[in-house]
Amino acid sequence: MQLTVLGCHGPYPCAGGATSGYLLQNGDESLLLDCGSGVLGRLMALQDPALLSGVLLTHLHFDHMSDMLVLRYYLESRGKTLPVYVPKEDHSPQRAQLEETNAFRVEAYPETLEMAGLRLSACPVRHPVPCRALRLTDGKKTLVYTGDSNVCETLTSFAAGADALLCDAAFLQNEWKETAPHMCARQAAELARDARVGRLYLTHLPVRHDPETLRAEAAEVFPQSVCVSPGMVIEI
Numbered sequence: 529m530q531l532t533v534l535g536c537h538g539p540y541p542c543a544g545g546a547t548s549g550y551l552l553q554n555g556d557e558s559l560l561l562d563c564g565s566g567v568l569g570r571l572m573a574l575q576d577p578a579l580l581s582g583v584l585l586t587h588l589h590f591d592h593m594s595d596m597l598v599l600r601y602y603l604e605s606r607g608k609t610l611p612v613y614v615p616k617e618d619h620s621p622q623r624a625q626l627e628e629t630n631a632f633r634v635e636a637y638p639e640t641l642e643m644a645g646l647r648l649s650a651c652p653v654r655h656p657v658p659c660r661a662l663r664l665t666d667g668k669k670t671l672v673y674t675g676d677s678n679v680c681e682t683l684t685s686f687a688a689g690a691d692a693l694l695c696d697a698a699f700l701q702n703e704w705k706e707t708a709p710h711m712c713a714r715q716a717a718e719l720a721r722d723a724r725v726g727r728l729y730l731t732h733l734p735v736r737h738d739p740e741t742l743r744a745e746a747a748e749v750f751p752q753s754v755c756v757s758p759g760m761v762i763e764i
């Protein structure tokens with residue numbers, strides 16, 4: 529599996545950047561994980577979006593789905609329909625917008641699913657709107673992506689033993705609150721340590737911070753911590 533970071537900032541992009549979006553390739557097949565602002569153009573630079581096996585949206589906040597609204601136009605022009613997975617209990621206006629076009633076949637995450645030669649499972653996490661963490665495996669290697677989440681006990685078992693953990697880390701420890709929508713970098717590292725993952729990739733990076741500050745906070749707890757950056761390619 530190969531993960532390419534299309535966008536990694538939140539809740540708005542850096543100059544010339546993009547919010548959440550990741551291309552996951554498995555041989556000739558591929559999936560798009562989230563599709564925030566600026567993601568579609570970066571995806572277009574790498575492959576024809578009509579050739580995706582599907583789109584996995586962790587949740588329907590704009591910084592994770594806004595480019596779906598223009599991906600729609602592209603797919604309509606190609607007469608193509610893509611499966612799009614969303615949390616079952618989401619009844620937002622964004623979901624209604626995705627459902628009003630033949631470009632998308634919107635479905636709720638089942639407990640497990642085979643897609644693009646990968647086995648997918650989804651786990652509810654702690655965010656102000658319904659959100660799922662995703663676990664994807666080819667039978668040998670495993671990626672877990674937290675989506676957006678504050679500290680969430682079930683994530684430790686869900687992420688257990690993953691080779692790579694792509695984890696929300698939108699704050700520094702001194703900014704975090706119990707009611708926050710995201711983890712801080714230190715908490716992401718504690719999750720990585722407790723779940724005994726191979727490597728930690730911090731994402732949902734706030735534009736206001738130097739990524740090195742976030743990485744250093746995480747590395748105090750989990751040395752194999754890095755911040756992702758736009759265009760980064762990760763071999764899982």
Ligand SMILES: [Zn+2]
Binds near residue numbers: 587589655676709
């Ligand atoms: Zn969110």
